Amino acid sequence: MSYNPVKKRLLILFLLLIVFAVLALFSGQIKSFFYNKSLNLQFMFWQSGRAQKTDEAVAKLVEENQKLLSQLTDLETTKKENEFFRQALGLGLEKEFDLILAQATAKNTFTFKGITFEDSILINKGKNDGIRKDFPVILSDKILVGKVAEVYDSFSRVVLISNKDSMIDVEIQDTGLFALAKGEGNLKIVLDLFPKDKELNEGTLAYTSALGGIYPSGLVLGQIRNIKKIDNEAFIRADIEPAFDLAQLDRVFVIKTAKIVND
Amino acid sequence: MLKFLFLGIFFYLLYFLQMSFLPFLNVFQFNFVVLLVLFINIFEDPKSNTGLYCAFFVGILSDIFSPYFFGLTTLILFSTAILIKFILWKYVRIP
Numbered sequence: 220m221s222y223n224p225v226k227k228r229l230l231i232l233f234l235l236l237i238v239f240a241v242l243a244l245f246s247g248q249i250k251s252f253f254y255n256k257s258l259n260l261q262f263m264f265w266q267s268g269r270a271q272k273t274d275e276a277v278a279k280l281v282e283e284n285q286k287l288l289s290q291l292t293d294l295e296t297t298k299k300e301n302e303f304f305r306q307a308l309g310l311g312l313e314k315e316f317d318l319i320l321a322q323a324t325a326k327n328t329f330t331f332k333g334i335t336f337e338d339s340i341l342i343n344k345g346k347n348d349g350i351r352k353d354f355p356v357i358l359s360d361k362i363l364v365g366k367v368a369e370v371y372d373s374f375s376r377v378v379l380i381s382n383k384d385s386m387i388d389v390e391i392q393d394t395g396l397f398a399l400a401k402g403e404g405n406l407k408i409v410l411d412l413f414p415k416d417k418e419l420n421e422g423t424l425a426y427t428s429a430l431g432g433i434y435p436s437g438l439v440l441g442q443i444r445n446i447k448k449i450d451n452e453a454f455i456r457a458d459i460e461p462a463f464d465l466a467q468l469d470r471v472f473v474i475k476t477a478k479i480v481n482d
Numbered sequence: 483m484l485k486f487l488f489l490g491i492f493f494y495l496l497y498f499l500q501m502s503f504l505p506f507l508n509v510f511q512f513n514f515v516v517l518l519v520l521f522i523n524i525f526e527d528p529k530s531n532t533g534l535y536c537a538f539f540v541g542i543l544s545d546i547f548s549p550y551f552f553g554l555t556t557l558i559l560f561s562t563a564i565l566i567k568f569i570l571w572k573y574v575r576i577p
Contacts (some may be wrong), residue, residue: 239553268506325501
C-alpha cells in the first residue's frame with residue numbers, strides 16, 4: 220500500500236472533527252470534571268491574587284480613611300436611624316430572599332486589541348447546591364453583581380451586569396422614572412431610554428425594578444456618571460458606575476427564590 | 483511524549499494563573515496565555531511543532547472554561563498557529 224500524505228492529513232482532520240463532536244456532546248460532564256479537579260488550585264490562585272491586591276489597596280485606603288473619619292460622625296447618626304428602620308420594617312436580607320452563599324473562584328474579563336471578551340465569574344456552587352439558571356447574584360448589601368448563566372453540578376458561571384448581553388430595567392433614585400441599563404463589556408454599563416425632559420443628576424443611584432422579571436426590585440446597580448444630552452436623540456445617555464469592585468469580589472449571595480412584594 | 487506531557491502541565495498551571503491570579507494585577511488586563519502561544523509560534527523554528535502543541539493545549543483549556551461551543555477556541559488558536567508558521571516558512575527569510 221502506497222503512503223499518501225494528503226490522505227493521512229485528511230484522516231487526522233476527520234478524526235479530530237469526530238473527537239470535538241463527541242467532546243461537544245459531553246461538554247457539561249467534561250467541564251464539571253475539570254472544574255472539580257482544579258477547584259483547589261483555582262481557589263489557591265484566587266486567594267493569592269486577592270492578598271496581593273489587598274496590599275496595594277491598603278496604602279490607598281489609609282489616605283481615604285483620613286477623609287472618611289470626618290464623615291464618620293454624620294454616618295453614625297444615619298446608621299442608628301437605618302438600624303432602627305430595618306428593625307421596624309423587617310428589611311433583613313435573609314428575610315427578604317432565600318440566599319445561597321458562594322465563593323468566586325475565577326473571572327473572565329479582558330480586552331485584547333479593542334475586542335472585549337465577556338464579563339463573567341465562576342462561583343463554587345452549582346446544581347447540587349440548588350442553583351438554577353437566571354438566579355440573581357448579589358453582595359451582602361443588596362448590590363447586584365449579575366445573574367447565573369450556566370449551571371454545572373458543583374459550579375456556575377455568573378455573567379456580570381456589565382456583560383454585553385445584559386439588559387436590566389432600572390429605576391432612578393428620587394425620580395420614580397424607569398430606564399434601561401445596558402452592559403457594554405469590560406465592566407461598563409450605560410443608561411439608556413431616560414426621558415430627555417427630566418432631570419438626571421450625577422451620583423444618583425440606579426436600582427433594579429421588577430419589570431424585567433428576572434431581578435427583584437431594589438437591588439443597587441451603581442451611580443450615574445457622565446451624563447450626555449445629545450441634541451438629535453430623544454433620550455439622555457449616561458454611564459452607570461458599578462457599585463461592586465470586581466477586584467475585591469470574594470463571597471457572593473445567590474438569590475434562590477425572590478419573594479417580591481409589590482405594594 | 484515527555485515534551486507533550488510537560489507542555490500540558492505547564493499550560494494547565496499557567497491557564498489557572500491567568501484566570502484566578504493575573505486579573506488582580508492591573509498590568510495583565512489581556513489574555514497573557516494566548517499572547518504567549520502567539521509569541522512561541524512566531525519566534526520558534528518554523529519546522530518545530532511545539533507552537534502547535536501549545537496552541538492545542540491552550541485552546542482545549544479555553545474551551546473547557548468558556549461558555550462557547552466546544553472546539554471553537556482550539557480551532558481558532560490552532561488555525562492561527564498554522565497560519566503564522568505558513569507565513570514565516572513561505573515569506574520570511576532571516577539572513
